[in-house]
Amino acid sequence: xxxxxxxxxxxxxxxxxxxxxxxxxxxxxxxxxxxxxxxxxxxxxxxxxxxxxxxxxxxxxxxxxxxxxxxxxxxxxxxxxxxxxxxxxxxxxxxxxxxxxxxxxxxxxxxxxxxxxxxxxxxxxxxxxxxxxxxxxxxxxxxxxxxxxxxxxxxxxxxxxxxxxxxxxxxxxxxxxxxxxxxxxxxxxxxxxxxxxxxxxxxxxxxxxxxxxxxxxxxxxxxxxxxxxxxxxxxxxxxxxxxxxxxxxxxxxxxxxxxxxxxxxxxxxxxxxxxxxxxxxxxxxxxxxxxxxxxxxxxxxxxxxxxxxxxxxxxxxxxxxxxxxxxxxxxxxxxxxxxxxxxxxxxxx
Amino acid sequence: xxxxxxxxxxxxxxxxxxxxxxxxxxxxxxxxxxxxxxxxxxxxxxxxxxxxxxxxxxxxxxxxxxxxxxxxxxxxxxxxxxxxxxxxxxxxxxxxxxxxxxxxxxxxxxxxxxxxxxxxxxxxxxxxxxxxxxxxxxxxxxxxxxxxxxxxxxxxxxxxxxxxxxxxxxxxxxxxxxxxxxxxxxxxxxxxxxxxxxxxxxxxxxxxxxxxxxxxxxxxxxxxxxxxxxxxxxxxxxxxxxxxxxxxxxxxxxxxxxxxxxxxxxxxxxxxxxxxxxxxxxxxxxxxxxxxxxxxxxxxxxx
Numbered sequence: 001x002x003x004x005x006x007x008x009x010x011x012x013x014x015x016x017x018x019x020x021x022x023x024x025x026x027x028x029x030x031x032x033x034x035x036x037x038x039x040x041x042x043x044x045x046x047x048x049x050x051x052x053x054x055x056x057x058x059x060x061x062x063x064x065x066x067x068x069x070x071x072x073x074x075x076x077x078x079x080x081x082x083x084x085x086x087x088x089x090x091x092x093x094x095x096x097x098x099x100x101x102x103x104x105x106x107x108x109x110x111x112x113x114x115x116x117x118x119x120x121x122x123x124x125x126x127x128x129x130x131x132x133x134x135x136x137x138x139x140x141x142x143x144x145x146x147x148x149x150x151x152x153x154x155x156x157x158x159x160x161x162x163x164x165x166x167x168x169x170x171x172x173x174x175x176x177x178x179x180x181x182x183x184x185x186x187x188x189x190x191x192x193x194x195x196x197x198x199x200x201x202x203x204x205x206x207x208x209x210x211x212x213x214x215x216x217x218x219x220x221x222x223x224x225x226x227x228x229x230x231x232x233x234x235x236x237x238x239x240x241x242x243x244x245x246x247x248x249x250x251x252x253x254x255x256x257x258x259x260x261x262x263x264x265x266x267x268x269x270x271x272x273x274x275x276x277x278x279x280x281x282x283x284x285x286x287x288x289x290x291x292x293x294x295x296x297x298x299x300x301x302x303x304x305x306x307x308x309x310x311x312x313x314x315x316x317x318x319x320x321x322x323x324x325x326x327x328x329x330x331x332x333x334x335x336x337x338x339x340x341x342x343x344x345x346x347x348x349x
Numbered sequence: 350x351x352x353x354x355x356x357x358x359x360x361x362x363x364x365x366x367x368x369x370x371x372x373x374x375x376x377x378x379x380x381x382x383x384x385x386x387x388x389x390x391x392x393x394x395x396x397x398x399x400x401x402x403x404x405x406x407x408x409x410x411x412x413x414x415x416x417x418x419x420x421x422x423x424x425x426x427x428x429x430x431x432x433x434x435x436x437x438x439x440x441x442x443x444x445x446x447x448x449x450x451x452x453x454x455x456x457x458x459x460x461x462x463x464x465x466x467x468x469x470x471x472x473x474x475x476x477x478x479x480x481x482x483x484x485x486x487x488x489x490x491x492x493x494x495x496x497x498x499x500x501x502x503x504x505x506x507x508x509x510x511x512x513x514x515x516x517x518x519x520x521x522x523x524x525x526x527x528x529x530x531x532x533x534x535x536x537x538x539x540x541x542x543x544x545x546x547x548x549x550x551x552x553x554x555x556x557x558x559x560x561x562x563x564x565x566x567x568x569x570x571x572x573x574x575x576x577x578x579x580x581x582x583x584x585x586x587x588x589x590x591x592x593x594x595x596x597x598x599x600x601x602x603x604x605x606x607x608x609x610x611x612x613x614x615x616x617x618x619x620x621x622x623x624x625x626x627x628x629x630x631x632x633x634x635x636x637x638x639x640x641x642x643x644x645x646x647x648x649x650x651x652x
Contacts, residue, residue: 055462123638126641126645129454129455130454130455130458131637133458134458134637138631138634141585141626141630142627145626145627145630146627148623149621149623149624149627258581259465259466263459263463301474303466303467304470304474306466307465307468308463308467310460311463311467314449314456315445315448315449315460
């Protein structure tokens with residue numbers, strides 16, 4: 001097992017690097033898959049590991065998109081004038097301006113989203129269970145509505161970003177795929193380490209019984225704020241990248257897409273298995289495949305099918321794939337078996 | 350910014366405008382209260398937080414609209430929506446809600462959110478994404494030199510909503526089923542021990558809730574407009590009202606409903622109509638935050 005593990009990870013890494021060349025027609029879909037993976041993994045940090053089910057993590061995705069775009073534009077032009085022209089052709093970006101703007105924009109998106117999560121956390125972390133879910137959902141919807149009325153960032157029209165330099169659009173697809181992949185891999189490595197630390201043990205304690213955790217001397221609010229901020233940092237970066245990938249985005253349907261991506265990430269995690277390292281990833285892949293298939297074969301009814309998938313997953317299959325495996329093959333999970341009742345928050349049957 | 354100050358100035362310059370806004374707010378607020386009462390019922394009795402509440406409202410509206418398109422008197426749409434939504438509510442209960450009652454609250458929240466997406470998309474496919482409304486041939490009443498206009502259709506809607514609410518309250522107080530529902534809300538286990546078929550109570554409650562929402566939607570489509578994706582804001586408003594008023598507090602629900610209607614109208618007067626949805630949601634955050642501070646004083650959390 002100990003020898004197999006590095007080989008497995010190296011093979012996986014090789015596959016990630018080679019994937020856009022194995023399936024060159026699916027480069028955009030693969031990049032989208034990375035968005036799902038990143039968002040599910042970060043959602044699981046609070047939802048699965050800490051027991052705080054947020055329905056509003058999409059807020060950081062939208063905010064990251066806007067922050068990255070605004071910072072990237074402001075490096076060369078006045079943002080108000082730029083959005084006023086709605087992406088008219090008079091604004092040219094040199095390669096340096098484009099990449100420097102993007103780099104600064106992504107950093108700003110990550111850091112500021114972490115800040116937003118910190119402030120929002122102060123307001124919302126006193127809410128428990130369903131109230132937290134509704135509160136975060138409300139915050140995300142409110143953010144979308146407010147941004148769509150904010151003329152300086154383009155209002156309901158959204159922002160049109162500069163196009164990737166060069167004529168060959170395949171280069172852009174590859175570039176964004178690898179940008180997402182790097183973010184995702186960094187996030188995975190970070191979480192793999194993070195979930196072994198005492199800090200992760202503390203947030204698991206919060207999930208299992210917050211009152212007892214506090215009685216044991218944990219400063220629970222601080223743990224919750226830090227965890228949510230880390231999650232928001234990665235979501236913000238993912239949002240920033242997808243803003244540049246989409247080129248044009250608008251607030252309600254693309255950036256703060258509460259009822260689409262905002263709920264899909266939760267379903268991905270539930271499908272794969274809450275509170276596990278691999279669950280969100282497997283769930284994201286499964287969900288994305290189902291989504292693409294329904295898109296192709298059920299044109300028009302795809303959203304209905306996805307809604308039905310959400311209901312079915314939540315009602316009949318809430319333990320997810322990993323939870324199911326843990327029940328059927330407990331020996332695969334070693335010591336984790338004893339944790340099982342706490343994971344689901346209720347008896348398994 | 351100048352526009353906002355100008356709008357506030359208008360309120361002081363012509364105090365009669367306040368009355369108009371208040372009237373508008375109270376009229377739509379009565380319908381919010383109706384949907385919120387349904388939510389409070391389901392929340393209190395079966396501990397399910399129904400995020401599909403607003404989509405039931407919109408579905409009811411589309412039922413009345415379809416009847417109107419086929420030349421049937423729009424007022425008949427209200428009982429029709431009540432009955433059809435009763436059946437839809439019952440089917441929803443049997444297929445989904447029944448299986449989430451005993452689970453944790455996030456499950457029911459997420460399941461009903463999935464239902465909300467499904468309902469909204471099905472309505473979008475069936476009726477298109479345009480806003481729809483029924484034109485009633487009713488006069489508009491004018492007061493105070495034409496400053497205040499009250500369309501009869503809104504007045505009829507509010508009166509219907511009030512009588513429906515009154516009927517439901519009476520039913521809950523007097524009938525055998527109403528007593529069973531209240532008993533189940535107090536203690537489901539004790540009710541079961543005493544021979545109440547709680548499953549039947551649950552399915553009845555959820556169907557009744559869907560029917561109330563459907564009737565509210567049929568009223569809304571006569572005096573206001575509906576659109577397949579407006580549902581989520583009605584759900585949010587229902588949550589605001591129930592969270593502000595608390596469960597089982599009927600006068601509170603009515604007061605909060607009217608208050609939120611009025612606040613929303615004031616907000617959209619001051620900030621512009623584009624902010625109407627945002628105001629509805631920001632009110633939710635405000636109410637949650639106030640409740641949070643109240644609980645914190647008692648060293649408790651909102652759960």
